[in-house]
Amino acid sequence: AQKITQTQPGMFVQEKEAVTLDCTYDTSDPSYGLFWYKQPSSGEMIFLIYQGSYDQQNATEGRYSLNFQKARKSANLVISASQLGDSAMYFCAMREGLGFKTIFGAGTRLFVKA
Amino acid sequence: NAGVTQTPKFQVLKTGQSMTLQCAQDMNHEYMSWYRQDPGMGLRLIHYSVGAGITDQGEVPNGYNVSRSTTEDFPLRLLSAAPSQTSVYFCASRPQGAQPQETQYFGPGTRLLVL
Numbered sequence: 392a393q394k395i396t397q398t399q400p401g402m403f404v405q406e407k408e409a410v411t412l413d414c415t416y417d418t419s420d421p422s423y424g425l426f427w428y429k430q431p432s433s434g435e436m437i438f439l440i441y442q443g444s445y446d447q448q449n450a451t452e453g454r455y456s457l458n459f460q461k462a463r464k465s466a467n468l469v470i471s472a473s474q475l476g477d478s479a480m481y482f483c484a485m486r487e488g489l490g491f492k493t494i495f496g497a498g499t500r501l502f503v504k505a
Numbered sequence: 506n507a508g509v510t511q512t513p514k515f516q517v518l519k520t521g522q523s524m525t526l527q528c529a530q531d532m533n534h535e536y537m538s539w540y541r542q543d544p545g546m547g548l549r550l551i552h553y554s555v556g557a558g559i560t561d562q563g564e565v566p567n568g569y570n571v572s573r574s575t576t577e578d579f580p581l582r583l584l585s586a587a588p589s590q591t592s593v594y595f596c597a598s599r600p601q602g603a604q605p606q607e608t609q610y611f612g613p614g615t616r617l618l619v620l
Contacts, residue, residue: 400545436595438608468520482547491536491555491599492563493609495547 392417395485397496404473405504411458412468412471412499414483422488425466427457430480430498439481442466476502506531509612511596517618526581526615528596535601538609541565541592544550548595552566554579555601586619593617 394417404410416425429437442450442457450457458467470477483496512527530532530537532564538553548562568590570582579598583590593616597609 395547397547421546426608428608436597436611441606441608443605455543484548486605489605491538492550492553493538494550494564495540497547498547 393420393423393485393494394485395483395494395496397483397499399499400497401500401502403502403504404470404477406475407472409469409471410473410501412463412470412481412483412501414466414496416464416466416483416485417489418464418485419423420487425457426484426486426493427455427466428469428482428484429477430482431476432479436482440468473503475503475505477501495501508532509596509598509610511594511612511615513615514613515616515618517620518583519620520587522586523582523584524586526583526594526596526617528579528581528612529577529608530579530596530598531577532598532600533576534610535576536599536609537573538563538596538597539569539571539579539581540597541590541616542595544570551581551594552556573597576610586617588619591619 396415423444425442428438438451454471456469482498486493509530535556539551540548552571554560596612599609
């Protein structure tokens with residue numbers, strides 16, 4: 392059965408520093424997609440970045456990058472040059488194959504300190 | 506396009522009351538789903554639909570009913586609300602022919618408090 396694990400309930404980072412949010416997953420399907428979402432205090436879900444299981448390179452989107460280690464089944468989100476506006480809840484999610492169902496991890500709350 | 510809309514934004518119910526959370530999308534998406542978000546548990550899938558007239562259960566379907574009579578609407582019904590159903594509910598949609606990297610589109614959420 393597919394599963395997503397985020398082991399860091401909360402993280403602190405100094406403004407302008409980089410931070411890594413951990414995500415491990417479990418699936419028996421060789422085809423899957425991994426997503427990261429940001430949820431600020433306002434509550435909306437904001438899509439950040441996607442990594443496909445067959446993608447050869449790690450995904451990057453601006454200050455966000457995904458450290459994808461397929462053999463270890465990990466898909467860690469790296470935020471470079473943290474900003475105060477990065478303070479939010481971050482969710483890792485996975486969708487198997489061409490299906491629609493997506494499962495989410497428990498989330499990591501990130502606090503950026505000035 | 507309004508995207509995915511949810512009503513109400515906030516609702517207080519008494520135990521045993523029934524209500525329907527509304528979700529609508531104007532993007533002609535075939536796939537729609539309902540999630541609940543609880544502290545420390547992320548988003549959990551309640552029910553989903555792959556098209557009008559087709560629904561299926563997710564991870565936590567007990568206590569909830571859904572139907573999909575049109576492509577646009579996907580209401581979630583609580584027949585007899587319980588305090589355990591206090592949560593934030595998100596509706597999401599996605600087109601059937603989307604590229605793998607295309608995300609779901611989320612509504613703004615409905616905050617439900619059951620006393």
